[in-house]
Amino acid sequence: MVLVTTDLMSxxxxxxxxxxxxxxxxxxxxxADGHRVTVxxxxxxxxxxxxxxxxxGVIWDRFYHxxxxSDQNLIGLLDELGMKDDLQWRRTYTGFYVDEKLHSISSNVEFLKFPLLSLISKVRLGFTMLYASRINNWKALENTTCEQWLRRVSGNENVEKLWKPLLLAKLGPSYKRVSAVFIWSYIKRMFSARDKSASAEHLGHVKGGYQSIMSRMEAVITGNGGTILTNNAVREVVTTESGISVSCDSEDLVFDHVICTSPVNVLQKIIPASLLSVDTVQSDRGVEYLGVVCVVLVTKKPITRYYVVNIADETIPFTGVIGMSNVVDTENTSGKNLTYLPRYLLSTDEEISKSDEYFKEAFVDGIKRMFPDFDESDIIGVHVNRAIKVQPLQVLGYSELVPGVQTKDPRLHVLNTxxxxxxxxxxxxxxxxxNKFYTDFRQRAAGSE
Ligand SMILES: Cc1cc2nc3c(=O)[nH]c(=O)nc-3n(C[C@H](O)[C@H](O)[C@H](O)COP(=O)(O)OP(=O)(O)OC[C@H]3O[C@@H](n4cnc5c(N)ncnc54)[C@H](O)[C@@H]3O)c2cc1C
Incomplete structure (x- = not known):
């Protein structure tokens, strides 16, 4: 069981x-630290x-995870929850679809054979990865667009044939407004998935998916005296002398401290604008989000041997093919194969609310074009899931738009992606x-005693 360390007085x-x-x-x-929490x-x-x-009939993550x-914070959390032994790792493969052909780029040798790019561009691409991994001063990248930075470091051929189609796939036409910090952090993360000795990619998941992590957390939180209220939207947060009052669907609650983890558009609705560290309402530049439509094909046979196929073809309606069954053994999914097909769109784009039928038809057609041998009778089910506020768009000067953790009331905090x-x-x-918030919170509490 987790140790309770805070004394009752504090x-x-x-x-x-x-x-x-x-x-x-x-x-x-x-x-776990002894506080009385209510989610x-x-x-x-x-x-x-x-x-x-x-x-x-197969319960799995709504969106692929x-x-x-290298996810040491997350693995540390699983360890705290007693779930480290439930982690399962697989060697995974990456594909690249361009000019109606699928290429494997899962090893250095395959990458060198990749026909799309000249040898010079491949060398420049290798240099880009190495250079990006050595950059620490990300602030210096914040006022340069992705495209400007990539043209300088990677060269025009790489930009036209590789980076631009990938940026379009990940961000849509908004990529033009996104800073080089986005691509720098993306390269850093993706390359940390490669095993240093073998240069081979390994990815993992927890047995039972995130559902099992959430149920374990629920049990540990309630075991430590916490409360979890679901079906309960917070409508307003008001600071008063006696505490922070939270008005939610079921009741009004008063706390010593409140931490908001919801996206910025929700903060704008529930917290008085004057309390946030940046003006998220009056400013003509606010945090914009990308949403996602994710079609999932449940099939009898796997569609691809890759965990991810990156797509550099604007005529394919989704931005990648995620072969989840190449990470999660089908023993975990009753022998069925799950393939996720995401399409990222600005959350204000009207296309995001088109009908499920529209996406099903377009995406199944896209799969048939990419994989001519795909047999439609293998499909057991097609599911359409969407989320509107997923990924903040890291535009130029993004860090200045973001609300800080501390609000103007020391008892009210914001912690979100x-x-x-x-x-x-x-x-x-x-x-x-x-982890960082928790350490700071403890230090401040110790300082005020
Ligand atoms: C398609 C996709 C693929 C991904 N793949 C990966 C991956 O492979 N690996 C990885 O590490 N991460 C991945 N992620 C990212 C991961 O899902 C996020 O990092 C994580 O879920 C963010 O958690 P959060 O709690 O900050 O935000 P959220 O999950 O958005 O949680 C915010 C919560 O606040 C609630 N809320 C909002 N408003 C209110 C209100 N007024 N009152 C009460 N509650 C409210 C919402 O209902 C929600 O539950 C992926 C995400 C997506 C969408």
Whole structure:
């Protein structure tokens, strides 16, 4: 069982808005430290973007998630939860689809044989990876666009044939407004998935997926005296002399401290603008988000041998093919294969709300074009999931737009993924942000005693 270390006198009554991984990890840490925590979650269950979905009798993550061997914060959390032994690793392969052909780029030799690029461009690409991995001063990249930086470091041929199609796939036409910090942090993370000795990629997952992590966290939090309220949206947060009052669907609650983990658009609705460290309402530049539409094909046979196929072809309606069954053994999924097909769109793009039928038809057609041998009778089910506020768009000067952790009231805090100003959106960063918050919170509490 987790140790309770805070004495009763200094234990605080803490409200946490949002029961995604951020809110649940915060609750776990603070409850284990002796605080009285209450998680308030809008949805009917915890998990947020890591929640699960019933894919024709197979319960798995609604959106695809993998763990990298370098995800030390996340692996540390699993260890604390007694789940490290549930981690399973697989050697994985990466494909690249361009000019109606699928290429494997899973090893250095395959990459050297990749026909799309000249030898000079391949050398420049290798240099880009190495150069990016050595950069520490990310601030210096914040006012240069991705494209400008890539043209300078990687050369025009790499930009036209490789980077631009990939940026379009990941960010849509908005890529033109995104800073070089995005591509720098992306390269850094992707290359940390390669085993240093073998240059081979390894990816992992936890037995039972994120559903099992969330149920374990729920048990540990409630075991340490915490409360989890689901189906309960927070409508307003008001600071008063006696505490922070949170008005949610079921009741009004008062806490010593409140931590909001919801996205910026929700903060704008529930917290008075005057309390946030940046003006998120009056400013003509706010945090913009990408959303995702993710079609999942449940099939009798695997569609591809790759975990990820990157797509450099604007006529294919999705931006990648994620062969989840190449990471998660089909023993875990009743012999069925799951393939996720994401399409990222600005959250304000009207296409995101088109019908499920529209996406099913277009995406199955795209799969048939990419894999001419694909037999439609192999399909057991097609599922369409979407999320509107997923990934903040790291535009030029992004770090200045983001609300800080501390608000103007020392009892009210913001901790959300918009604050990842020099990292990609991933769960290792989520746990890292919680760890940092927790350490600072303890230090401040010790200082005020
Ligand atoms: C398609 C996709 C693929 C991904 N792949 C990976 C991967 O392979 N590896 C990886 O590490 N990460 C991956 N991620 C990222 C990962 O899912 C996120 O890092 C993580 O889920 C963020 O958690 P969070 O708690 O910060 O946010 P969220 O999960 O968005 O949680 C916020 C919570 O706040 C709740 N909320 C909002 N408003 C209110 C309100 N007013 N009152 C109460 N509650 C409210 C929401 O319902 C939600 O549950 C992926 C994400 C997506 C979408």
């Amino acid at each position: 234990a605080k009554n803490i409200g946490i808005v949002g029961g995604g991984l951020m809110g649940m990890t915060l609750a776990h840490k603070l409850a 308030i979650e809008h949805a009917d269950r915890t998990g947020g973007l890591t929640t699960w979905h019933d894919f024709d 993998v763990i990298l061997p 918009s604050q990842f100003v020099n990292a990609t959106l991933n769960n290792n960063e989520v746990v890292g942000a919680v």
